[in-house]
Amino acid sequence: MNQTLNEKQRWYWKKNIQLIIGLLIVWFLVGLGAGVLFAEPLSNVQFLNVSLSFWFAHQGSILVFIILILTYAIRMDKLDKQYKEMIKDGN
């Protein structure tokens, strides 16, 4: 019994890690990528009245950060639910 519980916990942890890695890749690409590493090429791209890299550096990255944390909370709620159902089915 204890063993199967650990197995489910491991599955939960793996899912959690996968989710975090996915979100952090977006975090890096948008923040340090679009805002810093690719700032020079993107500063030639016009976004409304500013350059695209300026928009990411001063507005877009923060918006994306908010969405990332929201996504994490929603997806983890779902994962918690799945986990609870697995426990119930296991019994």
Add this chain to the structure above:
Amino acid sequence: MSVEVITIILVLITFAVYTGIGWWSRVRDTSNFYVAGQGVPTVANGAAIAADWMSAASFISMAGLVAFLGYDGTIYLMGWTGGYVLLALLLAPYLRKFGKFTVPDFIGDRFYSSGARAVAAVATIFISLTYISGQMRGVGIVFSRYLQVDIVVGVLIGMAIVGFFALLGGMKGVTWTQAIQYFVIIIAFLIPAFAISFQLTGNPIPQLAITSSDIVDRLGQIQVDLGMTEYMAPFTDLSMINVFMVTLALMAGTAGLPHVIVRFYTVKSVRAARWSAVWAIIFIGLLYLTAPAVGAFAKYNLIDTIADKPIEEVQSIEWVSKWETTGLLQLDDVNGDGVVNFTGGEDNEVSIDGDIIVLSTPEVANLAPFIIALVAAGGLAAALSTASGLLITMTSAVSHDIYYRIFNKSASESQRLRVGRITLLIALAIAAYVGINPPGFAGEVVALAFGLGAASLFPVILLGIFDKRMNKEGAVAGIIAGLSFTLIMIGAILSPSIFGTEAPILDSFFGINAQGVGVVGMILNFIVSFIVSRMTPEPPKDIQELIENVRAPEIDE
């Protein structure tokens, strides 16, 4: 009624409200000291975290920093909000699951070592002290402007008020007070932002106006005309490697801020910790999305008001003369042509402290006196809410982690409380001293604090959760390597202001400046702790179970 009188009345009203709420929630919560936040709804807790997080630096300084750095100001915008993503995803839920009271508690227990606990406690105290000095300075600036007193007197008044609220409320009253303070902060920030945005662009929503109008273009143009740097172009003030490194250092350093992490211990479940993080970032984001717009608008207005105008005309403007008396704005007609030369070169005659940008914005834009007063109250709320969180964190690091857990394990509740009160007073005195005497040194201390956080607390907490094999030996070696490298580098790069040498011992670490060098310390910490931990025995069974437990889902709420 003059602006000053309205300001004092409004500030007194808000203080009365904070005191009242502190007293009210204190009465409700005395039954359970450590779970102050457990009866608080997630939204209110998120607002409290946001107020705790957003300091005088966010409210008073940030828009000014962005105004003067232009594009490169993103180091603060992204550094501080991006660090919050790391905190919300990588640290907060697990530390909540761990369920003890302080950050040194986690590090001491996880690495079964009093040494690690002591290092974590010292880092906590140092980081918090640095932070609180910034708050004192913010409070000092507000008082010196609106009471028209010297900044020293302003800081001392601020010290008395911060101490009064911290002693009165303690841990218990803080959450609700901070939630209310958030709304004072955000209203005070948004109202002038709407007004100035509408005035300059015809669009009242600053976040939209900054992209849909041509204001940034116009600002860039007049800046270039005056010989300053292009506002919208990246890397005019800092090189790309520095923008990258400093942003990353601020992110990792921010994620390890002990006074914010502590807020997640008081929510009622892991799920509540995650949703508190969501609300907090929404609340924080509201200010952080507005600040770059305010920075650009304020810079435009400022240049437009004073550049190339006759100096007598400029000095007769009321807000100019009042800020001049604080010493934070200085006009000096060096070439004697009777005109204010505001340029990016040698002939510049305007010396302006970035900290006055937000506070002076409503005056520069000729907004109603009530709004000017509101901004002052907002700046004070931002400084006070953060200062109270910091004081409690520092106090607990000394009285709980060092005194009780290491030196005197049989200390009674009242003994610990006494140690805490003494710590609080000493911390206040040091903070006030640094707030009064920041001779170019404050910026360096802040760099040190973030660098230290990035090189010490952040990697250790992260590895403690995500690397089960990480042991005491690895963690301690990693902290020592990361910390000593960062300290030596910052000391060498900033040697003129720290040790008084004529030239820096080291210009930079392969092009990385003192603010960003903490990232190298962090990487070093990761590498050293990984290697050492693999060469030494694995952590004991009960520690491995502790980690399993921190990672396991929470079934009952």
